[in-house]
Amino acid sequence: MSLILASINYWVTIILMIGGLYIVVAHGNMVKKLVGLSIFQTSVYLLFLSPGKILGGTAPIISEKFEVYSNPLPHVLILTAIVVGVATIALGMALVVRINEAYGTIEDDEVHEMEQD
Amino acid sequence: MIRDTIILRVVIKLLLPAILLFALYVQFHGDYGPGGGFQAGVAAAAAIILYGLVFGVSAARKIVPQKFLFSLIPIGVLVFSGTGIVSWFFGANYLDYSPFGSDSKSGQHLGILIVELGVFITVFSTMLAIFYSFAGRSEILSLDGDTDK
Amino acid sequence: MVAAVIGVIRSRNLFVVVMLGGIYSFLMATVMVALDAVDVAMTEAAVGAGMSTVLLLAVLGLVKTREAPLRHSPFIPLLVCFLTGAALIYGTLSLPPFGRQDTPTNQHVAPYYIKNSVKETGSPNIVTAVLASYRGYDTLGETTVIFTGGIGVLILLSTSRRRRLKQSSDEDSST
Helix, strand or coil: CHHHHHHHHHHHHHHHHHHHHHHHHHEEHHHHHHHHHHHHHHCCCHHHHHHHHEEECCCCCCCCCCCCCCHHHHHHHEEEEEEEEHHHHHHHHHHHHHHHHHHHHHHHHHHEEEEEE | EEECCCCHHHHHHHHHHHHHHHHHHHCCCCCCCCCHHHHHHHHHHHHHHHHHHHHHHHHHHHCCCCCHHHHHHHHHHHHHHHHHHHHHHCCCCCCCCCCCCCCHHHHHHHHHHHHHHHHHHHHHHHHHHHHHHHHHHHHHHHHHHHHCC | HHHHHHHHHCCCCCCCHHHHHHHHHHHHHHHHHHHHHHHHHHHHHHHHHHHHHHHHHHCCCCCCCCCCCCCCCHHHHHHHHHHHHHHHHHCCCCCCEEEECCHHHCCHHHHHHHHHHHHCCCCCCCHHHHHHCCHHHHHHEEEEEHHHHHHHHHHHHHCHHHHHHHHHHHHHHHH
């Protein structure tokens, strides 16, 4: 029981990560792949943030009322990572739009067949 | 995208200043509460995007012209990296804001504000430029169709 | 959250997929508030649930909105995913437990930031102080990445092949 409570955050992260990975690997639709990629990305945010949480601590904004604060360093890293993440996802979507204009489809199997013909 | 839904239009017009004001609050209150350049940039861009979704992209382009926006993108990065170069002139390390103020603490505070402004400009203009290019894509394609005829 | 992910896997209608992605992002923002990361939660709610969803919907306006059925059997991807998951769960057994102050993660530079940021930068929000001052280089790099991503999208989407051909043919005829 104590083991479950001690590492539940990692397990949730892994379940989400595997869900994202499965979407990216198994599905051929590129928009769905992008959604899967962002789910995978979000699970990494969780992986970074959860070890920084201190039970009984509070958000890292200094105030005289509180003594214990959670670790601010992962927050900084993930804050920038989120905005960079949306910039890269937008780049991927731009590629999807151009692929759709060139091939008329966004399924990667069909694009592959057209390339072989 | 333009539909005659008067409720939507009135509510958006009421909400727009509130969202922009909130973005500025998040930007300049970022030292004391949660917030900063990244969040404020996204919130301000979201306000313009909301307007663009309801009134059409051409109406949004009237508020923030596209050329102005494209020149904002590099300006944000230049503000950030220029701050580092200014601290060279004060004899400090790159991105060390201590000599900006009378003492190290106020200098750091001023430096953080300037850098956050650079981040705000970059994020706001990039997000809005991405939205413009996605939403304006169909216009470009229809222009192509016209040139064929 | 897990239910939203399963919904994304099962659904073939891409509008449903995008909307479930937005719901997932909002749930993630709530979890982040519970983990004391208020700045990050704010960003995730604005960026993940707001911006990404709007951009994906804009893309769906340009492409087909139904997903084709799977052609291969999903057995091999499932096997790969389960093996990866099992290996990762085995790896968590040696990671530090959740929510303790004496773990290595919370011992390195974080106490220094918490103790000195108000003294040195005058900013009570430690996240902002670290973001802009102590780790200014990181943030400069991230800003440059956003800049580059934006430029890439503009290059990909703001030109069209036919118009470029037309322009070059105009130039040829004028010379």
